Amino acid sequence: MESVENLNTNPIEIADGVYWLGYTDDNAGLHCNPYLVRDGDEAVLIDGGSRDDFSHVMLKILRTGLKPAQILRLIYHHYDPDLCGNLPQLEAIINTQELRIISHMENNVFIRYYSAKTPKLDYRVINHEFTFSSGRKLTFHGTPFCHAPGSFMTFDEQTKTLFSSDLFGSYDANWHLYVNLEKHCGMCEGQRICPNTGKKCPLYGIDQFHKRIMPSNTALSHALDVIEELPFERIAPQHGGILKTREDAMVVIDYLRRLQNVGIDYLVAEKKL
Numbered sequence: 475m476e477s478v479e480n481l482n483t484n485p486i487e488i489a490d491g492v493y494w495l496g497y498t499d500d501n502a503g504l505h506c507n508p509y510l511v512r513d514g515d516e517a518v519l520i521d522g523g524s525r526d527d528f529s530h531v532m533l534k535i536l537r538t539g540l541k542p543a544q545i546l547r548l549i550y551h552h553y554d555p556d557l558c559g560n561l562p563q564l565e566a567i568i569n570t571q572e573l574r575i576i577s578h579m580e581n582n583v584f585i586r587y588y589s590a591k592t593p594k595l596d597y598r599v600i601n602h603e604f605t606f607s608s609g610r611k612l613t614f615h616g617t618p619f620c621h622a623p624g625s626f627m628t629f630d631e632q633t634k635t636l637f638s639s640d641l642f643g644s645y646d647a648n649w650h651l652y653v654n655l656e657k658h659c660g661m662c663e664g665q666r667i668c669p670n671t672g673k674k675c676p677l678y679g680i681d682q683f684h685k686r687i688m689p690s691n692t693a694l695s696h697a698l699d700v701i702e703e704l705p706f707e708r709i710a711p712q713h714g715g716i717l718k719t720r721e722d723a724m725v726v727i728d729y730l731r732r733l734q735n736v737g738i739d740y741l742v743a744e745k746k747l
């Protein structure tokens with residue numbers, strides 16, 4: 475297991491050239507996960523983080539040996555402040571004419587309020603992909619209304635890592651870099667405390683996050699269909715822990731498909747309106 479000091483001060487390479495740039499905070503129920511994909515002397519930053527995250531994220535980028543000006547693209551899977559808040563600081567320190575933001579038209583309407591300066595691309599007009607000089611390719615996949623109208627995901631073909639943004643996120647103060655799933659998790663019925671271990675269920679925070687953040691069962695079900703079509707081997711979400719194998723991800727996908735009350739349906743069922 476990684477020490478907290480190492481997790482909080484060093485970039486953690488979760489796959490070849492893929493770095494987790496987040497940090498742990500025992501007081502936070504919501505952990506944010508910016509990622510860097512580095513290929514030679516080029517890099518792309520994914521969901522770069524909040525305004526207060528900036529110093530952590532930049533320290534970790536520098537500790538990969540990369541210069542900020544080598545970041546070619548900033549990918550924003552939607553426009554929330556937890557992933558876009560430090561955009562003004564990032565563009566100031568990257569400070570190149572070549573920098574571009576990749577997102578979706580529906581997101582760019584709002585991202586321009588963080589930055590009017592950096593040109594913004596809609597991933598659909600760049601053929602759903604970004605290619606490094608080496609040929610390594612990132613591809614983009616729409617997950618509309620999960621949870622924003624323009625939400626999408628990024629897939630790194632080389633490492634088969636799927637950056638899923640808020641999908642597979644979790645509200646969980648008991649955070650680990652990797653979600654620890656066991657055999658019995660496939661039978662999980664969503665209790666806060668696992669009847670098998672007597673400990674807090676790792677799926678419970680995922681359950682609560684999706685019921686409250688995703689707008690409807692229709693939107694979530696469509697996104698899960700898109701995800702299952704991709705040949706991913708790990709899922710790196712913007713919140714919570716990383717799903718380190720396809721098998722673990724399938725347990726979570728099966729669990730999410732069984733959710734009855736997502737979004738507005740959750741509020742109605744729980745009489746929380």
Ligand SMILES: [Fe+2]
Nearest residue numbers: 552554621640
């Ligand atoms: Fe979000």
Ligand SMILES: [Fe+2]
Nearest residue numbers: 554556640712
């Ligand atoms: Fe988020």
